Amino acid sequence: MQALYAQLLxxxxxxxxxxxxxxxxxxxxxxxxxxxFAHGALYMMGAFCAYFLLNLGGINYWLALLLAPIIxxxxxxxxxxxxxxxxxxxxxxxxxxxxxxLALIIQGVFQNFFGSSGLPYAIPEQLRGGMNLxxxxxxxxxxxxxxxxxxxxLATWFLIERTxxxxxxxxxxENPTLVRAFGINVPRMITLTYGLGVGLAALAGVLSAPINxxxxxxxxxxxxxxxxxxxxxxxxxxxxxxITGFALGVxxxxxxxxxxxxxxxxxxxxxxxxxxxxxxxxxxRAA
Amino acid sequence: xxxxxxxxxxxxxxxxxxxxxxILDVKNLESWYGESHILHGMNFNVNAGEVVTLLGRNGAGxxxxxxxxMGIIGKxxxxxxxxxxxxxxxxxxxxxxxxxxxxxxERGIFASLDVRENLLLPPVVRPGGLSLxxxxxxxxxxxxxxxxxxxxxxxxxxxxxxxARILRTGASFLxxxxxxxGLAPVIIQQIGHTIARLxxxxxxxxxxxxxxRFASTVADRYYVVEHGKVIDGxxxxxxxxNMDKLHTYLGV
Numbered sequence: 001m002q003a004l005y006a007q008l009l010x011x012x013x014x015x016x017x018x019x020x021x022x023x024x025x026x027x028x029x030x031x032x033x034x035x036x037f038a039h040g041a042l043y044m045m046g047a048f049c050a051y052f053l054l055n056l057g058g059i060n061y062w063l064a065l066l067l068a069p070i071i072x073x074x075x076x077x078x079x080x081x082x083x084x085x086x087x088x089x090x091x092x093x094x095x096x097x098x099x100x101x102l103a104l105i106i107q108g109v110f111q112n113f114f115g116s117s118g119l120p121y122a123i124p125e126q127l128r129g130g131m132n133l134x135x136x137x138x139x140x141x142x143x144x145x146x147x148x149x150x151x152x153x154l155a156t157w158f159l160i161e162r163t164x165x166x167x168x169x170x171x172x173x174e175n176p177t178l179v180r181a182f183g184i185n186v187p188r189m190i191t192l193t194y195g196l197g198v199g200l201a202a203l204a205g206v207l208s209a210p211i212n213x214x215x216x217x218x219x220x221x222x223x224x225x226x227x228x229x230x231x232x233x234x235x236x237x238x239x240x241x242x243i244t245g246f247a248l249g250v251x252x253x254x255x256x257x258x259x260x261x262x263x264x265x266x267x268x269x270x271x272x273x274x275x276x277x278x279x280x281x282x283x284x285r286a287a
Numbered sequence: 288x289x290x291x292x293x294x295x296x297x298x299x300x301x302x303x304x305x306x307x308x309x310i311l312d313v314k315n316l317e318s319w320y321g322e323s324h325i326l327h328g329m330n331f332n333v334n335a336g337e338v339v340t341l342l343g344r345n346g347a348g349x350x351x352x353x354x355x356x357m358g359i360i361g362k363x364x365x366x367x368x369x370x371x372x373x374x375x376x377x378x379x380x381x382x383x384x385x386x387x388x389x390x391x392x393e394r395g396i397f398a399s400l401d402v403r404e405n406l407l408l409p410p411v412v413r414p415g416g417l418s419l420x421x422x423x424x425x426x427x428x429x430x431x432x433x434x435x436x437x438x439x440x441x442x443x444x445x446x447x448x449x450x451a452r453i454l455r456t457g458a459s460f461l462x463x464x465x466x467x468x469g470l471a472p473v474i475i476q477q478i479g480h481t482i483a484r485l486x487x488x489x490x491x492x493x494x495x496x497x498x499x500r501f502a503s504t505v506a507d508r509y510y511v512v513e514h515g516k517v518i519d520g521x522x523x524x525x526x527x528x529n530m531d532k533l534h535t536y537l538g539v
Contacts, residue, residue, distance in 0.1 A: 164404075164407070167404040167407070167408060168408070170397065170399040170400060171397045171400055171404075171408055173399070174397050174398065175395060175397065177359050177379070178359075178391060179408070180359070180378070180379045180380045180383075181357050181358070181359050181379040181380070181382075181383055181389055182380075182383055182388075182408065182409035182410065182453075182456070183380050183383030183384045183409065183410050183412050183456070184380055184410060185380050186380070
């Protein structure tokens with residue numbers, strides 16, 4: 001039983017990362033119509049940013065949680081202004097190719113300087129140790145990651161679905177020309193939206209640094225699964241990508257307990273099934 | 288003349304002395320959709336406080352004219368002067384900030400926004416817009432449906448919402464693209480009353496209509512558009528004298 005709970009927890013943690021990353025992808029896809037293949041590389045940059053802040057600037061985890069998404073988000077906005085904005089109106093394929101190329105370049109640069117091995121990032125003092133919940137032992141940092149991710153996901157959902165700024169965003173996703181003709185600076189909004197999606201990826205990177213270490217290729221592995229999550233959940237929905245992210249993490253964890261041989265493929269098997277039954281994804285709208 | 292809620296053209300009695308004050312001056316306007324050349328030198332003007340109607344057959348370039356003024360057509364040349372400012376090179380968000388608002392033909396109600404969000408979407412660009420109370424007084428139906436999804440409204444209600452949301456912004460120059468298209472007579476009448484009321488309050492309105500019987504109830508002047516050019520123009524008083532010509536132009 002202990003092992004089952006442990007795998008459930010691992011599933012929830014992976015689910016947190018899936019949710020944060022697929023949420024960012026959904027936000028970016030909605031507004032820019034770009035499938036952001038650079039997402040994994042930007043997630044990795046978030047972790048490296050926390051590492052540099054700590055080791056070069058002496059800036060601790062808590063501040064990194066705030067600063068890394070801002071710094072990497074700003075880097076994302078530069079990418080959008082200088083490259084992605086020119087793809088507006090073109091086929092998805094161009095955005096996919098460009099961001100895929102960017103991912104290779106970014107990962108290549110980091111690999112060149114840091115190799116492929118992991119750099120350590122210590123769990124912050126306040127979150128060390130664990131708690132005995134009676135039925136299982138919960139490392140505090142892991143519990144923190146799950147809860148904090150959930151809060152960030154719900155806050156993002158609230159921002160988009162319940163605020164005036166979110167209404168601009170939803171409207172511009174539907175009809176950017178008309179929203180601009182109402183006097184809203186839509187190009188600036190698109191840049192900020194890309195920054196928001198990238199910032200979420202960087203935040204996931206900081207959260208993962210103490211668990212998975214900081215590695216140049218850390219984004220390459222996770223992003224493949226995250227794309228499967230996005231396909232299953234459907235690109236169009238904010239809440240859909242959050243729920244699908246957590247749910248698939250848990251399903252993966254359960255598979256590790258009940259049938260470990262399939263744990264690496266279960267997400268892709270589900271993806272195939274969903275594609276056969278509902279090609280737009282579980283919560284997706286038809287394109 | 289009944290009392291005026293908000294005077295949009297300070298120092299002028301709406302609808303009378305305003306007639307000599309040109310607010311929009313379009314000269315030799317040409318525009319393109321990609322490779323196809325749609326407008327071939329439009330020339331017309333609109334005076335403050337007027338309701339001016341563009342008439343013409345389908346595909347004559349009326350909608351394109353409104354879109355070109357609004358700055359949402361990629362390539363355009365010639366001159367569009369609004370209160371003396373040249374708009375031809377401006378982006379649409381800047382043009383909107385000068386106080387020009389468009390109610391598009393397809394209405395442009397957002398499905399992912401509820402009625403309230405749709406109504407509050409266009410930002411206030413200058414003072415003097417209608418308050419929410421005044422809007423609900425004009426369109427009581429909307430108040431009942433604030434929580435509904437925008438596109439769940441009936442066609443008539445969507446049209447009212449599309450007009451209502453641009454009255455809040457303080458824009459004093461409204462462009463309405465076929466506001467009566469596909470609507471029941473009783474709703475057309477309500478929209479007619481609304482336009483008359485807006486005119487009384489000092490709004491300047493550029494209207495595109497196929498239905499000139501409707502237009503004749505609200506318009507001060509007409510321009511006839513054919514093949515991307517203005518080919519004729521006359522005042523409402525001369526409408527009956529021009530009826531035969533008009534039938535030929537419009538093919539009705």
